[in-house]
Amino acid sequence: NAGVTQTPKFQVLKTGQSMTLQCAQDMNHEYMSWYRQDPGMGLRLIHYSVGAGITDQGEVPNGYNVSRSTTEDFPLRLLSAAPSQTSVYFCASSYLPGRGSEKLFFGSGTQLSVL
Amino acid sequence: DAKTTQPNSMESNEEEPVHLPCNHSTISGTDYIHWYRQLPSQGPEYVIHGLTSNVNNRMASLAIAEDRKSSTLILHRATLRDAAVYYCIPRGKGNTPLVFGKGTRLSVIA
Numbered sequence: 001n002a003g004v005t006q007t008p009k010f011q012v013l014k015t016g017q018s019m020t021l022q023c024a025q026d027m028n029h030e031y032m033s034w035y036r037q038d039p040g041m042g043l044r045l046i047h048y049s050v051g052a053g054i055t056d057q058g059e060v061p062n063g064y065n066v067s068r069s070t071t072e073d074f075p076l077r078l079l080s081a082a083p084s085q086t087s088v089y090f091c092a093s094s095y096l097p098g099r100g101s102e103k104l105f106f107g108s109g110t111q112l113s114v115l
Numbered sequence: 116d117a118k119t120t121q122p123n124s125m126e127s128n129e130e131e132p133v134h135l136p137c138n139h140s141t142i143s144g145t146d147y148i149h150w151y152r153q154l155p156s157q158g159p160e161y162v163i164h165g166l167t168s169n170v171n172n173r174m175a176s177l178a179i180a181e182d183r184k185s186s187t188l189i190l191h192r193a194t195l196r197d198a199a200v201y202y203c204i205p206r207g208k209g210n211t212p213l214v215f216g217k218g219t220r221l222s223v224i225a
Contacts, residue, residue, distance in 0.1 A: 033213070035215070042202070042215045042218055043159070044215075045212055045214055045215075056212075059214070090158050092158075092213075097206060098209075099145075100145065100146055100206040100207045100208050101166070102206075103161045104159075106158035106160065109158050
Protein backbone atom coordinates (compact mmCIF):
# COMPACT_ATOMS: atom_id res chain seq x y z
CA ASN A 1 0.00 0.00 0.00
CA ALA A 2 1.43 3.36 -1.05
CA GLY A 3 -0.78 5.47 1.25
CA VAL A 4 0.00 9.19 0.94
CA THR A 5 2.88 9.98 -1.39
CA GLN A 6 4.60 13.33 -1.45
CA THR A 7 7.12 14.52 -4.02
CA PRO A 8 9.75 15.84 -4.00
CA LYS A 9 11.29 14.97 -0.62
CA PHE A 10 13.68 17.92 -0.76
CA GLN A 11 13.64 21.13 -2.77
CA VAL A 12 15.71 24.30 -2.83
CA LEU A 13 14.24 27.37 -4.48
CA LYS A 14 15.39 30.91 -5.06
CA THR A 15 13.21 33.77 -3.94
CA GLY A 16 10.55 34.47 -6.53
CA GLN A 17 10.58 31.03 -8.13
CA SER A 18 7.42 29.01 -8.37
CA MET A 19 6.91 25.33 -7.81
CA THR A 20 4.30 22.69 -7.06
CA LEU A 21 4.47 20.20 -4.22
CA GLN A 22 2.73 17.02 -5.22
CA CYS A 23 0.51 14.88 -3.01
CA ALA A 24 -1.28 11.71 -4.06
CA GLN A 25 -3.23 9.13 -2.09
CA ASP A 26 -4.53 5.74 -3.15
CA MET A 27 -7.05 5.15 -0.35
CA ASN A 28 -10.01 6.86 -2.03
CA HIS A 29 -10.08 9.50 0.68
CA GLU A 30 -12.33 12.49 0.14
CA TYR A 31 -10.56 14.74 2.64
CA MET A 32 -7.03 16.01 1.92
CA SER A 33 -5.02 18.74 3.58
CA TRP A 34 -1.67 20.51 3.61
CA TYR A 35 0.28 21.49 6.74
CA ARG A 36 3.54 23.26 7.23
CA GLN A 37 5.87 22.73 10.15
CA ASP A 38 8.57 25.21 11.06
CA PRO A 39 11.52 24.12 13.23
CA GLY A 40 10.46 23.36 16.79
CA MET A 41 6.84 24.22 16.04
CA GLY A 42 3.61 22.34 15.67
CA LEU A 43 1.78 21.81 12.40
CA ARG A 44 -0.20 24.65 10.87
CA LEU A 45 -2.96 24.03 8.38
CA ILE A 46 -2.52 25.73 4.99
CA HIS A 47 -5.44 24.50 2.85
CA TYR A 48 -7.79 21.56 2.84
CA SER A 49 -10.28 19.90 0.52
CA VAL A 50 -13.34 17.76 1.14
CA GLY A 51 -13.64 16.48 -2.40
CA ALA A 52 -12.84 17.12 -6.03
CA GLY A 53 -13.51 20.73 -6.93
CA ILE A 54 -13.84 21.87 -3.29
CA THR A 55 -11.05 23.60 -1.37
CA ASP A 56 -10.90 25.88 1.64
CA GLN A 57 -8.33 27.91 3.52
CA GLY A 58 -6.70 26.91 6.79
CA GLU A 59 -4.75 29.00 9.29
CA VAL A 60 -1.89 30.13 7.01
CA PRO A 61 -3.09 30.18 3.36
CA ASN A 62 -1.28 33.29 2.11
CA GLY A 63 1.26 32.60 -0.63
CA TYR A 64 -0.16 29.17 -1.47
CA ASN A 65 -2.70 27.96 -4.01
CA VAL A 66 -4.41 24.59 -4.24
CA SER A 67 -6.80 22.83 -6.55
CA ARG A 68 -8.48 19.43 -6.43
CA SER A 69 -9.33 18.11 -9.86
CA THR A 70 -9.29 14.43 -8.85
CA THR A 71 -9.93 12.52 -5.65
CA GLU A 72 -6.36 11.20 -5.64
CA ASP A 73 -4.31 14.37 -6.07
CA PHE A 74 -4.03 17.60 -4.10
CA PRO A 75 -1.08 19.72 -5.31
CA LEU A 76 0.17 22.76 -3.40
CA ARG A 77 1.50 25.64 -5.49
CA LEU A 78 3.90 28.33 -4.41
CA LEU A 79 3.51 31.11 -6.98
CA SER A 80 6.44 33.28 -5.85
CA ALA A 81 8.53 31.62 -3.17
CA ALA A 82 9.71 33.67 -0.19
CA PRO A 83 12.27 32.77 2.52
CA SER A 84 9.40 32.74 5.04
CA GLN A 85 8.06 29.68 3.23
CA THR A 86 11.10 27.63 4.21
CA SER A 87 9.51 24.77 6.09
CA VAL A 88 8.61 21.09 6.06
CA TYR A 89 5.33 20.47 4.28
CA PHE A 90 3.06 17.54 5.09
CA CYS A 91 0.09 16.30 3.14
CA ALA A 92 -2.60 14.29 4.92
CA SER A 93 -5.81 12.53 3.95
CA SER A 94 -8.76 10.75 5.48
CA TYR A 95 -12.29 9.66 4.75
CA LEU A 96 -14.68 12.54 5.01
CA PRO A 97 -15.09 13.46 8.68
CA GLY A 98 -18.73 12.47 8.83
CA ARG A 99 -18.61 11.42 12.48
CA GLY A 100 -15.19 12.71 13.50
CA SER A 101 -13.70 9.24 14.05
CA GLU A 102 -11.88 9.16 10.73
CA LYS A 103 -8.11 8.71 11.03
CA LEU A 104 -5.75 11.07 9.25
CA PHE A 105 -2.89 9.54 7.23
CA PHE A 106 0.22 11.61 6.58
CA GLY A 107 2.85 11.63 3.89
CA SER A 108 6.55 11.66 4.75
CA GLY A 109 6.95 15.35 4.04
CA THR A 110 8.73 17.73 1.68
CA GLN A 111 11.58 19.79 3.08
CA LEU A 112 11.61 23.14 1.25
CA SER A 113 14.33 25.77 1.50
CA VAL A 114 13.89 29.18 -0.11
CA LEU A 115 17.09 31.16 -0.47
CA ASP B 116 -12.87 24.60 17.54
CA ALA B 117 -12.20 22.98 20.91
CA LYS B 118 -8.99 24.20 22.52
CA THR B 119 -6.55 21.74 24.03
CA THR B 120 -3.92 22.14 26.72
CA GLN B 121 -1.00 19.74 26.97
CA PRO B 122 2.26 19.95 28.91
CA ASN B 123 5.12 21.12 26.72
CA SER B 124 7.34 18.21 27.67
CA MET B 125 7.49 15.06 29.76
CA GLU B 126 10.17 12.56 30.59
CA SER B 127 9.94 8.86 31.28
CA ASN B 128 12.26 6.02 32.07
CA GLU B 129 12.39 3.17 29.64
CA GLU B 130 9.94 0.35 30.35
CA GLU B 131 7.95 2.51 32.75
CA PRO B 132 4.31 3.50 32.07
CA VAL B 133 3.70 7.00 30.77
CA HIS B 134 0.53 9.03 31.24
CA LEU B 135 0.20 11.95 28.83
CA PRO B 136 -2.58 14.34 29.85
CA CYS B 137 -4.74 16.59 27.70
CA ASN B 138 -7.36 19.11 28.74
CA HIS B 139 -10.15 19.86 26.26
CA SER B 140 -12.74 21.56 28.41
CA THR B 141 -14.58 23.17 25.45
CA ILE B 142 -15.00 19.93 23.52
CA SER B 143 -18.33 19.36 21.81
CA GLY B 144 -20.44 16.43 22.92
CA THR B 145 -19.97 14.69 19.58
CA ASP B 146 -16.26 15.37 19.06
CA TYR B 147 -13.96 12.40 19.02
CA ILE B 148 -10.63 12.73 20.82
CA HIS B 149 -7.73 11.78 18.59
CA TRP B 150 -4.10 11.28 19.51
CA TYR B 151 -1.28 11.42 17.00
CA ARG B 152 2.45 11.29 17.47
CA GLN B 153 5.36 12.57 15.43
CA LEU B 154 8.65 10.73 15.62
CA PRO B 155 11.79 12.73 14.81
CA SER B 156 12.05 13.67 11.14
CA GLN B 157 8.79 11.91 10.25
CA GLY B 158 5.22 12.83 9.53
CA PRO B 159 2.62 12.44 12.28
CA GLU B 160 1.02 9.05 12.73
CA TYR B 161 -2.30 8.05 14.23
CA VAL B 162 -2.16 6.52 17.71
CA ILE B 163 -5.69 6.13 19.03
CA HIS B 164 -9.07 7.82 19.26
CA GLY B 165 -12.20 7.60 21.39
CA LEU B 166 -15.53 9.24 22.15
CA THR B 167 -16.62 8.34 25.65
CA SER B 168 -15.35 4.95 26.71
CA ASN B 169 -11.76 4.06 27.37
CA VAL B 170 -10.05 2.54 24.37
CA ASN B 171 -7.15 0.16 23.90
CA ASN B 172 -5.10 -0.79 20.89
CA ARG B 173 -1.70 -2.31 20.28
CA MET B 174 0.05 1.05 20.64
CA ALA B 175 -1.62 2.63 23.66
CA SER B 176 -4.68 3.09 25.84
CA LEU B 177 -6.89 6.15 26.00
CA ALA B 178 -8.65 7.06 29.21
CA ILE B 179 -11.41 9.64 28.82
CA ALA B 180 -12.79 11.50 31.80
CA GLU B 181 -16.47 11.02 32.53
CA ASP B 182 -17.19 14.70 31.79
CA ARG B 183 -15.02 14.43 28.62
CA LYS B 184 -13.12 17.58 29.54
CA SER B 185 -9.84 15.73 29.70
CA SER B 186 -8.19 12.57 28.50
CA THR B 187 -4.98 10.66 29.12
CA LEU B 188 -2.92 8.70 26.67
CA ILE B 189 -1.25 5.77 28.37
CA LEU B 190 1.84 4.05 27.05
CA HIS B 191 2.10 0.94 29.18
CA ARG B 192 5.85 0.42 28.80
CA ALA B 193 7.75 3.27 27.21
CA THR B 194 10.53 2.36 24.83
CA LEU B 195 13.17 4.57 23.25
CA ARG B 196 11.16 4.41 20.03
CA ASP B 197 8.25 6.12 21.78
CA ALA B 198 10.22 9.36 22.07
CA ALA B 199 8.10 11.75 20.01
CA VAL B 200 5.77 14.72 20.13
CA TYR B 201 2.25 13.62 21.07
CA TYR B 202 -0.75 15.62 19.92
CA CYS B 203 -4.24 15.51 21.39
CA ILE B 204 -6.87 16.75 18.92
CA PRO B 205 -10.66 16.85 19.06
CA ARG B 206 -12.27 16.05 15.74
CA GLY B 207 -15.92 16.75 15.07
CA LYS B 208 -18.55 16.00 12.50
CA GLY B 209 -18.71 17.69 9.17
CA ASN B 210 -15.90 19.33 7.28
CA THR B 211 -14.03 20.83 10.22
CA PRO B 212 -10.32 20.30 9.57
CA LEU B 213 -7.94 18.78 12.09
CA VAL B 214 -6.01 21.55 13.82
CA PHE B 215 -2.81 20.61 15.67
CA GLY B 216 -1.58 22.34 18.80
CA LYS B 217 2.02 22.20 19.99
CA GLY B 218 1.73 18.82 21.65
CA THR B 219 3.85 17.21 24.37
CA ARG B 220 7.43 16.25 23.65
CA LEU B 221 8.09 12.92 25.35
CA SER B 222 11.66 11.99 26.15
CA VAL B 223 12.46 8.41 27.13
CA ILE B 224 15.56 7.73 29.18
CA ALA B 225 17.37 4.43 28.94
